[in-house]
Amino acid sequence: MKPVEDFRQLLSPELQLIALLSRPELTNKQVSEAHTLLQQNLDYDLLKTLLDQHRVWPCVYLNVQSHFENRFHGETFAYLHKKYLQNVSLHKRQFQILTKLIYQFNSAGIPVASIKGCLLAKKLYGDIAKRHSSDIDLVTRREYLEKADKILNQLGFSCDAYNKLTPKQLIIYFGRQKDLSYWNKDGILIELHIRLFEHKSPLSEKIIGDLLITDTTKSNSEYEFIYLCQHGAHNFHYRLKWLLDIALFIETKTKEEKNFHKRVWSLSDQFNAKRYIAISWVLASILYEIEVPKLILDFCASDKTTIMLIEKSIFRIKGNDATSTLKFWLFTRMRGLIFPEKLHQKLFTLNDMLFSPCGVDLIKMSKIPDSFAFFHYFLRPFFVVWRVLKEIKQR
Numbered sequence: 001m002k003p004v005e006d007f008r009q010l011l012s013p014e015l016q017l018i019a020l021l022s023r024p025e026l027t028n029k030q031v032s033e034a035h036t037l038l039q040q041n042l043d044y045d046l047l048k049t050l051l052d053q054h055r056v057w058p059c060v061y062l063n064v065q066s067h068f069e070n071r072f073h074g075e076t077f078a079y080l081h082k083k084y085l086q087n088v089s090l091h092k093r094q095f096q097i098l099t100k101l102i103y104q105f106n107s108a109g110i111p112v113a114s115i116k117g118c119l120l121a122k123k124l125y126g127d128i129a130k131r132h133s134s135d136i137d138l139v140t141r142r143e144y145l146e147k148a149d150k151i152l153n154q155l156g157f158s159c160d161a162y163n164k165l166t167p168k169q170l171i172i173y174f175g176r177q178k179d180l181s182y183w184n185k186d187g188i189l190i191e192l193h194i195r196l197f198e199h200k201s202p203l204s205e206k207i208i209g210d211l212l213i214t215d216t217t218k219s220n221s222e223y224e225f226i227y228l229c230q231h232g233a234h235n236f237h238y239r240l241k242w243l244l245d246i247a248l249f250i251e252t253k254t255k256e257e258k259n260f261h262k263r264v265w266s267l268s269d270q271f272n273a274k275r276y277i278a279i280s281w282v283l284a285s286i287l288y289e290i291e292v293p294k295l296i297l298d299f300c301a302s303d304k305t306t307i308m309l310i311e312k313s314i315f316r317i318k319g320n321d322a323t324s325t326l327k328f329w330l331f332t333r334m335r336g337l338i339f340p341e342k343l344h345q346k347l348f349t350l351n352d353m354l355f356s357p358c359g360v361d362l363i364k365m366s367k368i369p370d371s372f373a374f375f376h377y378f379l380r381p382f383f384v385v386w387r388v389l390k391e392i393k394q395r
Helices: 004-008 013-021 028-038 044-054 057-067 074-107 117-125 142-154 160-164 167-173 202-211 221-234 240-256 260-270 274-288 294-302 304-317 326-333 343-355 359-364 374-394
Strands: 113-115 136-139 179-183 189-193
Touching (some): 044 074, 057 074, 074 117, 074 142, 113 117, 142 189, 274 294, 294 304, 326 374
Antiparallel strands (some): 113 136
16 A cells, blocks of 8 residues: 555645644644645645635634635735625534424434534534534434424424425435435525435444434444534545544544544444445545544455546645546446445446436435326436436536
8 A cells, every 4th residue: 555645645735735734723733744845935825725625614714714824825815704604603503403403303203313514523623613514414213204394394494305206206316315414595405314425325224323322422423423424525535525524523533532543443343334434444544544444454455446636636636637537427327336345236336327216316206106206216217318328528
């Protein structure tokens, strides 16, 4: 395996600076490192592009304000200030809605838990305004969807899929989709999950079961960590904020428990999630100087696919123009076949990609009668081919 330091050399000074300043607090050593980077001839157009991609405006703004306001590019600092105020306003509204929703769901006997978002920000960053979140993610059980929908409607939220699809079409919908998207008139988005990944899996069930435990003293933070790794790695850690969550999680838990990494690795072995953990941990080391346990390094050294995915993720994190090519687009669409270690998982994913209708197609074809529901599966391969051809034409 290529040493972590070699990977780190691939990062631009602009990305290194953003990663450094994205932390909720800086040590004296990190302030000194940031000062050194600021003395370089930085491309502030690139820096702004990376800030928008990675959505780490809040902490970057606060750290610049605290340590470098007089040395920072004025126009970029003004932009950061604007994004910070927008984030504070958004999170205030999100938090008010979240608390109201959880109260009403609990009053109605609906099991519910919040994932990522405000609660994760409070736990890892110490302040919900320090982490950007574009939506509110909630988890519940499928059998409570009808009651949950009524409560959300009463609070001014509506879901296009739930309103347009018949009960039979919703069964087809959840064969592939993991959540329902609810919007209100102010543009606030709630994603109501019945599982955490596209496909049904023992890991998703275990994590949701753990999240929905009423007694939080019995919950297992290792499952939450595995979810964050799988979510981020599956998307090539396109948003640096996902990787920062993981780095902060590792730092927090390893202080509390020396063998945290061993427990995570054991659980990831049970649920075939080793690649997700290894990719995320190594990337956290590259961007945030997190120590990588030997057992993860040994796994990487023996698994060429993991190394390839780490390289592709760095490529994505850097915001390289080549990520907009058709070749890279096709690679990302095939990721479901690349990440799984087991052949049967790959075959299941391939079948799902080719024949399981996606939510967008179901909504477009919602007027197909339930008696002809098989047409949704029949039409799926044609939609897949049409999207690929359309992408080729556009590029």
